[in-house]
Amino acid sequence: MVTAGDFRNGVTFEMDGNVYSIIEFQHVKPGKGAAFVRTKIRNVISGAVTERTFNPNDKYPTAFIERKDMQYLYSDGDLYYFMDTETYEQEPINGSVLTDNFKFVKENMECKVLSYKGSVFGVEPPNFVELEVTKTEPGVKGDTATNTLKPATVETGAEVRVPLFINEGEMIRIDTRTGEYMERA
Numbered sequence: 444m445v446t447a448g449d450f451r452n453g454v455t456f457e458m459d460g461n462v463y464s465i466i467e468f469q470h471v472k473p474g475k476g477a478a479f480v481r482t483k484i485r486n487v488i489s490g491a492v493t494e495r496t497f498n499p500n501d502k503y504p505t506a507f508i509e510r511k512d513m514q515y516l517y518s519d520g521d522l523y524y525f526m527d528t529e530t531y532e533q534e535p536i537n538g539s540v541l542t543d544n545f546k547f548v549k550e551n552m553e554c555k556v557l558s559y560k561g562s563v564f565g566v567e568p569p570n571f572v573e574l575e576v577t578k579t580e581p582g583v584k585g586d587t588a589t590n591t592l593k594p595a596t597v598e599t600g601a602e603v604r605v606p607l608f609i610n611e612g613e614m615i616r617i618d619t620r621t622g623e624y625m626e627r628a
Contacts, residue, residue: 445504447503450497456505462488462559467482480498481496488564509558513555515548523536534563536556543622545568549572555567568619571616573614574597576612591606592604603622603624605624609627614627615627
């Protein structure tokens with residue numbers, strides 16, 4: 444059990460049949476009246492963010508979210524297959540669970556599969572991936588405007604904005620959290 448007075452960033456707890464994670468918190472002691480805890484919480488399953496106040500004495504059961512390293516194998520229709528790197532068991536995961544940043548993941552990459560009480564609710568790709576540029580317009584010599592970007596398609600089919608000097612066949616590093624080009628690899 445965790446009390447609202449012990450809330451810190453990253454704490455996960457169960458409330459009303461849902462699992463929440465603390466994004467921000469503030470302990471407030473007004474001049475008049477009782478103290479309270481102002482929070483911004485994220486529903487771990489749906490991703491919805493809400494603001495809520497709690498009485499510091501309220502108690503909630505702690506929720507344990509399992510983060511397991513798994514290797515992405517292949518997709519078959521709307522199912523994506525992951526392999527547990529310890530037991531070599533394959534687990535199919537529905538495509539509706541995957542977020543937009545999964546478009547940067549290619550086969551055999553390690554991901555973190557998030558589950559609560561055995562039910563998978565999310566997949567976290569690695570923060571940075573190195574992918575090959577398969578299609579982009581060639582940069583024009585003399586076109587040296589700073590911070591000018593052009594669209595490029597990488598080997599997974601995702602589109603990224605890259606600087607003019609990047610050509611087809613080059614390996615680039617991408618931040619999967621923002622979908623932005625970082626550097627040449």
